Amino acid sequence: MKFNISHTDKNSKARAGEVITDHGTIQTPIFMPVGTAGTVKAVHQRELKEDIKAQIILGNTYHLYLRPGLEVIEQAGGLHKFNGWDKPLLTDSGGYQVYSLSAQRKLTEEGAKFTSHIDGSKHFFSPEGVMDIQRTIGADIIMAFDECTPYPCEYDYAKKSLAMTHRWLKRCCKRFDETEGKYGYSQTLFPIVQGSVYPDLRMKSAEFIAEQNREGNAIGGLSVGEPAEDMYAMTEVVCNILPADKPRYLMGVGTPINILESIALGIDMFDCVLPTRNARHGLLYTQNGMINIKNEKWKKDFSPLDENGTAYVDKVYTKAYLRHLVHSQELLGAQIASIHNLAFYLWLVGEARNQIIAGTFRGWKDKMVKQMNCRL
RNA sequence: GUGGCCAUAGUUCAGUUGGUUAGAAUAUCGGUUUGUGGUACCGAGGGUCGUGGGUUCGAGCCCCAUUGGCCACC
Numbered sequence: 212m213k214f215n216i217s218h219t220d221k222n223s224k225a226r227a228g229e230v231i232t233d234h235g236t237i238q239t240p241i242f243m244p245v246g247t248a249g250t251v252k253a254v255h256q257r258e259l260k261e262d263i264k265a266q267i268i269l270g271n272t273y274h275l276y277l278r279p280g281l282e283v284i285e286q287a288g289g290l291h292k293f294n295g296w297d298k299p300l301l302t303d304s305g306g307y308q309v310y311s312l313s314a315q316r317k318l319t320e321e322g323a324k325f326t327s328h329i330d331g332s333k334h335f336f337s338p339e340g341v342m343d344i345q346r347t348i349g350a351d352i353i354m355a356f357d358e359c360t361p362y363p364c365e366y367d368y369a370k371k372s373l374a375m376t377h378r379w380l381k382r383c384c385k386r387f388d389e390t391e392g393k394y395g396y397s398q399t400l401f402p403i404v405q406g407s408v409y410p411d412l413r414m415k416s417a418e419f420i421a422e423q424n425r426e427g428n429a430i431g432g433l434s435v436g437e438p439a440e441d442m443y444a445m446t447e448v449v450c451n452i453l454p455a456d457k458p459r460y461l462m463g464v465g466t467p468i469n470i471l472e473s474i475a476l477g478i479d480m481f482d483c484v485l486p487t488r489n490a491r492h493g494l495l496y497t498q499n500g501m502i503n504i505k506n507e508k509w510k511k512d513f514s515p516l517d518e519n520g521t522a523y524v525d526k527v528y529t530k531a532y533l534r535h536l537v538h539s540q541e542l543l544g545a546q547i548a549s550i551h552n553l554a555f556y557l558w559l560v561g562e563a564r565n566q567i568i569a570g571t572f573r574g575w576k577d578k579m580v581k582q583m584n585c586r587l
Numbered sequence: 588g589u590g591g592c593c594a595u596a597g598u599u600c601a602g603u604u605g606g607u608u609a610g611a612a613u614a615u616c617g618g619u620u621u622g623u624g625g626u627a628c629c630g631a632g633g634g635u636c637g638u639g640g641g642u643u644c645g646a647g648c649c650c651c652a653u654u655g656g657c658c659a660c661c
Contacts, residue, residue, distance in 0.1 A: 245622080245623065246623095248625095253625085269622075301622095308623090311622090357622095359622075429622085431622065433621090433622095435621080435622095460622090461622095462621095463621050464622090465621050466621070469621075483623095484620085484621065484623040485620075487623075491625070492620075492626080503617085505617095506616085507617095545625085545626085
């Protein structure tokens, strides 16, 4: 993997660049649609490429390991072959799922014991095991196995957890470096900064992560319920320490406004379930704010879904029709809304990139944040 | 025509020997969702209990009449 920065903004820490992988080039800043179980829910690959213009999508170690299982994915020839996505892929390590899904989980120095949400079966993830699993899934970018601390989180717990996440990282790096990709292309490992909302822990973690000298770095443990100001403050502290010549990935973020503000702080990569999950519940993002398409006021609004939208669905479907589909729980409703939201997110980061290159990012960003901060 | 059963929220139904402000589901309306457990969660509005009398301190419940619906028999 390579990372080249072509432009940096003079009035913020924003930068435009490209991440080059064996499955193609990603122009940053970028938003990565989440495809947990090997599919971006309700969206075809062709729509992802041609309409949404996605450049990289996510998969999830936890979910894919449980179903369909590693045997299937390995025999398919890796996840790219299995799901037909020939562009870059990133897999999350399952650290977040161990935190968010398993009511019954036990973390020890060795790893995490957890029960499957599908059938209650018992499993164990170690840092080494998670590296092996991600080798088998075969994503271009794979993530370290970490503990995502909850919010709120006591300082002492955050400190102990961070130390263990760092020890786990050393084990991840060791196993990753001792093994190689199974399908003839290279993979890269991103470590993850933790430290909850405590600046000193975040700084210490960023320094430790920077020392590992990987090809890119991630920030985790944010957007878990803390105030947005805390999230921005932690992001800023960490970005000041993580090397500028490597991509920075802010995990799980966020709203369109979160993304623009974080780009201004020096973040290059994002992923978030909001555009797809909210789409299924009828919430649409636009340049002028958020729309709840289920609201009665759209019942007889026969104007296009989004006059400023870049996607096919924005022009051919009306608000009243999508309201009907979502109300009726028709599958097409989830599909149209998901395509709209993802196309908007990709437009947003693409336009941010254009503005950075043009040297006008800061003013544009401030205007967009103001404009999007409302409900239609 | 005779007998029986039924009538409670937009809809489908609970509602104790008669006892505080008649409940639920669903639908409607509004909100929430941040490294996705694929239709979730939270909240709100909505009923002169078919109608009219009666008994009672007190009636959705008991009695009478009446209207509408369903069933059986002639």
